[in-house]
Amino acid sequence: MNGLANFRLLMASILTLSSSAQDLVTLNGGQNIRGKILSLGKEIVAVDSPHSSAPLKIKGTSVRQLEFQGSAQADLPRHSEQITLINGDVFPAEVLSLDETHLQVETWFAGPLSLPRKQLRSVHYGMKPQTLLYSGLQGLDDWNHQNDWSTSEENGLTLYSTNTGSINRTIDYSESFIFQTTIRWQNTPNISFYLAADSQKISNCKNAYRFTLGNQGIQVDRLIPLEQPRPNFSSLGDIRLKPSGMPKKLLKIEARVNRPARTLQIYLDGILQKTFGDQAEPPAGTHLIVESRSSGHRTHELVQLRIMEWDTKTQKLHREGPVEDPSVDTLSLADGDRYSGEILSIKAATEDNETLTMRSPLIKKDLEIPTSACSVLHFRKAIETPAASGTFGLALINGGTLGLQSIQLGSQLKADHPLLGELSLDRRILSQITRHQAEPLKETP
Amino acid sequence: MRFSALALSLLSTLPLTAETPEDIVRFLNGDLLHGRFKGISANTIQWKAPQAKNDNQYESNAISQIILREGHATRPLPYQPTAHLINGDELPGRIISLSGDELSFDSPLSGEVKIPKKSLARLQPNPHGGTLHYAGPYQSDGWLMPIHKSIEEPEPEQEAKHKEETAPWIYSGTAFYSKDTTPLVRNVSLPEKGRIRFKLGWRKRLNFSLAFHCDLTRPITPLDENNEEAEEQKKTLKFETLTKLSKGTALQQIPWLEPNNSNQALNYGTGYVLTLYSTYPSLYRCSFSDSGQAVVTNLRPSRSRTNLGENGEAEFDLRFNQAEKSIILYINGEYVAQWYDSDGYVGKGESIGLAANSQCKLRISDLRVTSWNGAQDSAVSMEHRERDIVLLTNGTDRFSGTVTGISENKLTLKGPYAEITLPLEDVADVRFAKNTLTKSEDIEWPANTALLHFQPLGRLSLSPVSATASEMEAKTPLFPQPLNIQLESATLLELNKTPHDLDEWFSEF
Numbered sequence: 001m002n003g004l005a006n007f008r009l010l011m012a013s014i015l016t017l018s019s020s021a022q023d024l025v026t027l028n029g030g031q032n033i034r035g036k037i038l039s040l041g042k043e044i045v046a047v048d049s050p051h052s053s054a055p056l057k058i059k060g061t062s063v064r065q066l067e068f069q070g071s072a073q074a075d076l077p078r079h080s081e082q083i084t085l086i087n088g089d090v091f092p093a094e095v096l097s098l099d100e101t102h103l104q105v106e107t108w109f110a111g112p113l114s115l116p117r118k119q120l121r122s123v124h125y126g127m128k129p130q131t132l133l134y135s136g137l138q139g140l141d142d143w144n145h146q147n148d149w150s151t152s153e154e155n156g157l158t159l160y161s162t163n164t165g166s167i168n169r170t171i172d173y174s175e176s177f178i179f180q181t182t183i184r185w186q187n188t189p190n191i192s193f194y195l196a197a198d199s200q201k202i203s204n205c206k207n208a209y210r211f212t213l214g215n216q217g218i219q220v221d222r223l224i225p226l227e228q229p230r231p232n233f234s235s236l237g238d239i240r241l242k243p244s245g246m247p248k249k250l251l252k253i254e255a256r257v258n259r260p261a262r263t264l265q266i267y268l269d270g271i272l273q274k275t276f277g278d279q280a281e282p283p284a285g286t287h288l289i290v291e292s293r294s295s296g297h298r299t300h301e302l303v304q305l306r307i308m309e310w311d312t313k314t315q316k317l318h319r320e321g322p323v324e325d326p327s328v329d330t331l332s333l334a335d336g337d338r339y340s341g342e343i344l345s346i347k348a349a350t351e352d353n354e355t356l357t358m359r360s361p362l363i364k365k366d367l368e369i370p371t372s373a374c375s376v377l378h379f380r381k382a383i384e385t386p387a388a389s390g391t392f393g394l395a396l397i398n399g400g401t402l403g404l405q406s407i408q409l410g411s412q413l414k415a416d417h418p419l420l421g422e423l424s425l426d427r428r429i430l431s432q433i434t435r436h437q438a439e440p441l442k443e444t445p
Numbered sequence: 446m447r448f449s450a451l452a453l454s455l456l457s458t459l460p461l462t463a464e465t466p467e468d469i470v471r472f473l474n475g476d477l478l479h480g481r482f483k484g485i486s487a488n489t490i491q492w493k494a495p496q497a498k499n500d501n502q503y504e505s506n507a508i509s510q511i512i513l514r515e516g517h518a519t520r521p522l523p524y525q526p527t528a529h530l531i532n533g534d535e536l537p538g539r540i541i542s543l544s545g546d547e548l549s550f551d552s553p554l555s556g557e558v559k560i561p562k563k564s565l566a567r568l569q570p571n572p573h574g575g576t577l578h579y580a581g582p583y584q585s586d587g588w589l590m591p592i593h594k595s596i597e598e599p600e601p602e603q604e605a606k607h608k609e610e611t612a613p614w615i616y617s618g619t620a621f622y623s624k625d626t627t628p629l630v631r632n633v634s635l636p637e638k639g640r641i642r643f644k645l646g647w648r649k650r651l652n653f654s655l656a657f658h659c660d661l662t663r664p665i666t667p668l669d670e671n672n673e674e675a676e677e678q679k680k681t682l683k684f685e686t687l688t689k690l691s692k693g694t695a696l697q698q699i700p701w702l703e704p705n706n707s708n709q710a711l712n713y714g715t716g717y718v719l720t721l722y723s724t725y726p727s728l729y730r731c732s733f734s735d736s737g738q739a740v741v742t743n744l745r746p747s748r749s750r751t752n753l754g755e756n757g758e759a760e761f762d763l764r765f766n767q768a769e770k771s772i773i774l775y776i777n778g779e780y781v782a783q784w785y786d787s788d789g790y791v792g793k794g795e796s797i798g799l800a801a802n803s804q805c806k807l808r809i810s811d812l813r814v815t816s817w818n819g820a821q822d823s824a825v826s827m828e829h830r831e832r833d834i835v836l837l838t839n840g841t842d843r844f845s846g847t848v849t850g851i852s853e854n855k856l857t858l859k860g861p862y863a864e865i866t867l868p869l870e871d872v873a874d875v876r877f878a879k880n881t882l883t884k885s886e887d888i889e890w891p892a893n894t895a896l897l898h899f900q901p902l903g904r905l906s907l908s909p910v911s912a913t914a915s916e917m918e919a920k921t922p923l924f925p926q927p928l929n930i931q932l933e934s935a936t937l938l939e940l941n942k943t944p945h946d947l948d949e950w951f952s953e954f
Contacts, residue, residue, distance in 0.1 A: 091567065261779070279754065288794045336826055336834075337860075340841040362871070367862045
């Protein structure tokens with residue numbers, strides 16, 4: 001067989017491999033190659049493929065995208081501030097200090113960085129995971145249970161039911177909260193979750209949110225006390241699904257309950273499906289009940305269960321975007337207050353106490369505000385935004401994007417950033433590298 | 446303190462001449478009389494009908510409404526700071542001072558009054574971002590109804606009767622009521638950066654369209670783009686404008702809508718159409734190609750969930766900025782959705798259009814078109830249990846704390862990080878902490894409480910003690926002292942709610 005035919009055979013065998021925990025190289029024609037991406041140089045991408053004794057060397061110009069399997073996000077460090085540059089690049093960092101000309105930050109993936117103020121658009125505080133209120137499935141001892149719930153250690157510690165029965169426990173719910181669970185079932189599911197319930201017993205439960213995964217999908221209901229002038233059971237809506245047709249019979253369900261706004265959002269496998277509105281006063285109970293209605297041929301298994309605080313206010317500020325006047329600095333606080341003027345400095349008074357100093361033309365004395373009270377800093381527009389952000393787009397694994405040039409990947413990623421200069425990045429930060437159309441950089445004053 | 450120019454063409458200033466429009470009294474049993482309001486004495490309305498020799502007297506508890514001068518003020522109020530009371534009443538005037546437990550306020554309606562702070566929900570030293578372009582509806586003047594072209598014109602002698610029987614919209618009190626899906630349009634001098642606010646009531650599933658920044662202009666005959674001569678003919682494309690077909694009569698019905706074609710661009714011209722459903726809003730961009738073909742595009746919002754049930758009421762607030770190409774919608778004080786037109790803000794017209802769709806029936810009132818300082822704060826976000834909130838006219842700064850006083854045109858606020866002194870001319874809005882206010886449900890209103898509306902803005906809930914044609918003495922539980930109200934800016938006195946009120950409208954519901 002000639003070399004070309006061998007190559008084609010090799011490519012075919014690589015392409016037909018079922019995907020596993022491997023990096024992925026996508027070529028311009030749409031073909032994929034799986035393996036461990038060893039290096040990315042000026043012209044060559046080297047991939048260690050299990051089907052080749054030597055690394056595959058692919059022309060860099062043929063590569064459209066690289067996806068890195070990397071470490072689980074939970075194992076990686078996290079920063080609670082998010083930096084946005086004037087060219088739109090975003091990355092997480094820990095703010096150390098700010099003076100007239102520079103913002104000093106620390107990053108676990110690129111070390112300390114000194115960012116010129118004129119290249120900054122904003123700093124968002126509080127971009128950290130929501131507080132965990134409860135993480136379940138540490139065994140049945142953690143729950144009150146009735147009838148035929150058991151634990152299994154076959155796939156990690158899970159709880160399962162092969163009969164009709166319920167488990168319950170008290171939860172110190174926050175005002176708004178996120179409920180997450182992953183369920184596995186046999187045949188068709190019939191399992192209900194009661195959130196913020198006023199009783200631990202279903203028969204006594206009169207006030208709660210309830211969602212049920214059944215054969216037709218997810219039904220969302222509201223149990224209301226009888227003294228309200230409505231039926232004690234109100235359907236808020238449903239999401240049509242065919243669980244029996246799902247190949248894996250595994251579903252991650254997330255319910256986001258915003259009690260002040262009286263809404264409940266349902267996400268399935270990370271994607272928002274619907275928002276349900278509730279006219280009645282929200283339930284204020286402290287119980288969580290899981291009710292399985294198995295009947296022998298149908299087993300329900302809870303693979304994961306978590307409840308987190310949902311900080312809707314700060315998230316709302318971040319989502320909607322605070323007011324931004326490009327001619328001044330603007331400071332938005334977590335409580336909604338906003339000041340425009342000049343952000344003078346950020347300094348650490350003590351190890352745990354950082355203070356931001358701001359000057360406002362409306363206020364005689366300079367303001368000193370703990371950064372723990374800050375939500376967003378917007379910097380005045382000092383220079384025109386540069387048009388280009390790099391030949392390559394780097395997506396960061398725990399959020400953010402950087403436009404880079406001249407990438408070299410080995411044990412680290414070395415690259416040139418149009419605003420930040422030379423960077424050396426920990427490989428673990430990499431999620432995806434995509435080749436853009438090359439654009440000339442405009443000179444920055 | 447800054448005052449902005451009024452859109453005087455939208456308001457009526459009436460000299461007191463023999464041609465002053467008549468007053469109208471509407472009784473609870475549905476009867477209606479034209480004439481002249483002469484005063485109130487001992488719960489009795491003094492009335493002079495044109496045919497009557499002497500004044501008549503009617504028991505006030507038999508009367509629903511008195512419309513003064515057909516809704517025209519003798520002297521509309523100048524645009525002024527406004528004090529908002531805990532029950533929703535609005536008093537325009539001049540802020541003198543705030544100290545201790547009361548606000549000293551000088552209103553052209555009442556003279557100088559002391560308003561207890563616990564009755565004061567909000568103070569607007571500089572309301573509405575600066576300019577009021579339209580407030581109403583106090584009359585039906587200037588509103589047009591484009592109807593289907595296929596509807597046959599009645600014979601001239603039947604025209605008035607025909608119009609009354611077939612009118613798609615009814616004007617009553619200070620609201621419009623829809624009977625079918627015919628739009629209602631008006632030039633309200635929409636600014637480039639502004640707000641449209643209104644109260645909407647609906648029956649059956651909500652399906653309502655608001656067209657804005659529309660020019661009510663469309664090509665007369667769109668070209669066939671396949672025609673070889675189309676390129677040349679584009680230069681001679683002719684347009685027609687709805688408002689040019691107006692004869693100047695209120696609620697004129699103008700044949701305009703194309704039969705079997707509900708294309709929004711053909712209805713409203715170039716502009717935007719916001720359609721509100723029970724669970725989400727949609728925004729459409731309407732324009733025409735060079736060859737005159739209508740182009741309607743659905744713009745995707747940043748977030749768009751609502752929960753408006755069947756048969757309800759809500760307050761809507763649409764804020765737009767042509768330069769930023771952005772449109773933001775709030776419902777009942779909460780942020781709902783935002784759109785950004787990346788192709789450029791296409792709407793340059795100054796008109797709005799209102800229409801009920803499908804089976805929905807609507808009631809529209811408290812319509813206000815104002816400029817906007819760019820502040821995106823929702824009304825709900827401005828309310829706080831423990832803190833007063835101050836928003837500045839620059840649309841950016843917002844401070845919370847305790848307002849400790851107002852004097853010599855300066856407001857002082859004690860905030861968590863500083864004590865701040867602000868010139869009143871820089872303050873747009875002050876909302877007082879909710880737990881410092883009397884709860885509106887704790888107020889005991891006398892049985893004879895009436896509602897007096899003023900033009901362009903202002904309303905007071907009060908119990909009339911006595912009145913002449915120009916002045917009223919009244920009491921209200923919100924003020925410690927009786928009030929002497931000047932009536933030259935008043936347009937409507939609502940005395941009683943009728944059991945057959947149009948709010949129970951359309952008996953099939």
